Amino acid sequence: MNLQEQRQLIADNNAFKEQVLNNIDTGIVTYNLNLKITSWNAKAIDVLGLSPNQVDNLQDSSLLNELFLQYKVGSERKDDSTIPYIWEVNEGTQQKLISYRVVQMYDSQERQTGYLLSMNDETEKKKLERKLNSQEKMHALGQLVAGVAHEIRNPLTSIKTFIDLLPKKYDQPKFRASIIDHLPAEVGRLNKIVIDLLDYSRPRPPKKERYNSINELTSLLSFLQITIENKQIVLEQSVEGDLVFYIDPQQIRQVLLNLMLNAIDAVEKTEEKKITVKIEKEHANTGKITITDTGIGIRKEDINRIFEPFYTNKEKGIGLGLSVSYKLVKENNGDIQVDSHPSQGTKFTVLLPLFETEGEER
Missing domain, CATH: 3.30.565.10 (Histidine kinase-like ATPase, C-terminal domain)
Incomplete structure (x- = not known):
């Protein structure tokens, strides 16, 4: 392979790598050992919320510096590096959530050459999760209310029926016996519903x-x-x-x-x-x-x-x-x-x- 072919191969490889980096859905920023930025992709600029005229000042990005600082704090505590960090960014009235990881980079002889920072904007995902959780809670609450209403209505209907008949049939011994037989049972059913509901909603901590x-x-x-x-x-x-x-x-x-x-x-x-x-x-x-x-x-x-x-x-x-x-x-x-x-x-x-x-x- 002559020199021209080698140059063409290197150019093709670089073009391939650049296309891959700029078309993945994760922001990538690389650093050398002196923490100087050596490369980045388009998604990183998007996650950081930078405009095209701010790209040249990427090295001075306060957000990037803060992400790297948090990584250093975590590494000193020996946190698990496989778990992404979450960083909250407040931009005026808006809040952005960024998940990120920093990994060390090595050459073919296993000598460290720098760092790779990968990041994703989790803001919309978290908003959707909160919305779904809220909807699930409201659905569960709706089921609970409907269930309580249904279960309480039956004994209340029986009690109301006896009360409505009370003025007309109070003098009848069989009616009074029926009241004595049924009303305590219906009241007891109401009490059991309330007790079970309290046990369900506020169970006491176990005493093991x-x-x-x-x-x-x-x-x-x-x-x-x-x-x-x-x-x-x-x-x-x-x-x-x-x-x-x-x-x-x-x-x-x-x-x-x-x-x-x-x-x-x-x-x-x-x-x-x-x-x-x-x-x-x-x-x-x-x-x-x-x-x-x-x-x-x-x-x-x-x-x-x-x-x-x-x-x-x-x-x-x-x-x-x-x-x-x-x-x-x-x-x-x-x-x-x-x-x-x-x-x-x-x-x-x-x-x-x-x-x-x-x-x-x-």
Whole structure:
């Protein structure tokens, strides 16, 4: 290859590199070891918000100097260089968010030759994220309000009906007996809605302690034993005796009670009435509680909604039990999963942290 061909090859390579740099969607600025700017692309000028006549003064850009200063502060703290920094720029009444990284550049012999600064304007992306988050919150709030209104309206309608009939039928013994029978139940339903709603919206912080799985299961099942026997349900249980959880016992008891009551309801109208409860170790630091029933199951389109507030398929259900359970499990650093098919039953799996002998703080 003669000298002319070598020059042409170098020119072609430079043209190729320049086209690539000026057509990528990331701003690039390179520095030598003395922190003098050696090159930049068009996107960098755009991200920095500079006009064409300001390009020659790029070296004096206060924003670039500030970005590099923040990089030096982060490197001295030995921050992870793979995570972009975020820098907020206030331009009058406007705010700009720039994500950037600085990496060291080396030659073929692994000698450092300078630095490469890459940056992106995240302003519109962050605005869109905030807008979507706001819309999701408003949607969730709308669902919550609609659910509260729907659930409260039913008992209020019953109470109003009795009140409207009171002047005409008060002297009738059967009517008075009906009031005594129904009104307390409707008031109790209203009270339960309010209590469940408060549990959902403002759960108290968990008071974690070491807790033996056998004690919790024995206490819970003895509480439900009469109901299980009356409904002729077969109950099977399997427990690893040496498991000690690190949880809030009262909160997790509420979770298990909700799941057990759901399982009892699910098998009530099926030919095979069976509930299986297992408590075992999942991993070294995690215990697993599974409650499996042979009930009616859950439709595929409903699976992703069962933890939503006020979503229920029960005629008299409020739809907060699973929502509250989900929040309580998360508060206890756990997870709750569901596997179900129509007419084939349902399995709920609750994963919870085990007590560590090194210390209770997590």
